[in-house]
Amino acid sequence: MTKELDDKYQSLAVDALHSRLVGHKLLDQQGDMEGVSAELLRAFEISGDILRSNRESDGIRDAADFVFISCIYLARCLYFPGEARTILLNGDEHALDAESQLENLRRNMRHLKTVLENG
Numbered sequence: 001m002t003k004e005l006d007d008k009y010q011s012l013a014v015d016a017l018h019s020r021l022v023g024h025k026l027l028d029q030q031g032d033m034e035g036v037s038a039e040l041l042r043a044f045e046i047s048g049d050i051l052r053s054n055r056e057s058d059g060i061r062d063a064a065d066f067v068f069i070s071c072i073y074l075a076r077c078l079y080f081p082g083e084a085r086t087i088l089l090n091g092d093e094h095a096l097d098a099e100s101q102l103e104n105l106r107r108n109m110r111h112l113k114t115v116l117e118n119g
Helices: 001-019 034-053 059-077 098-118
Strands: 086-089 090-094
Touching: 001 034, 001 059, 034 059, 034 098, 059 086, 059 098
Parallel strands: none
Antiparallel strands: 086 090
């Protein structure tokens, strides 16, 4: 995986989410991923709104950023070819899978909701 290819899929996933996945076909049919699109889009919308508002505390923005990134990674797993499931972090390649990314998204959303309630 090159940085350019990683950046390409990151950008494509963000664009797909901003367009509400219109024109994108679910490629990962493992498990019960069919109903995840609405959950993914809602999390992307909530986290994006928080990040754009720039009014929240650092803790809330950090939690929203984790949700936002989780959405991008899950979209890469679900809507793009296999090579999109490899990311570069600190120069090292890491493989993503949809089930783990969905679990991360849900955990990060729970944390964000907790932070919002207490923040």
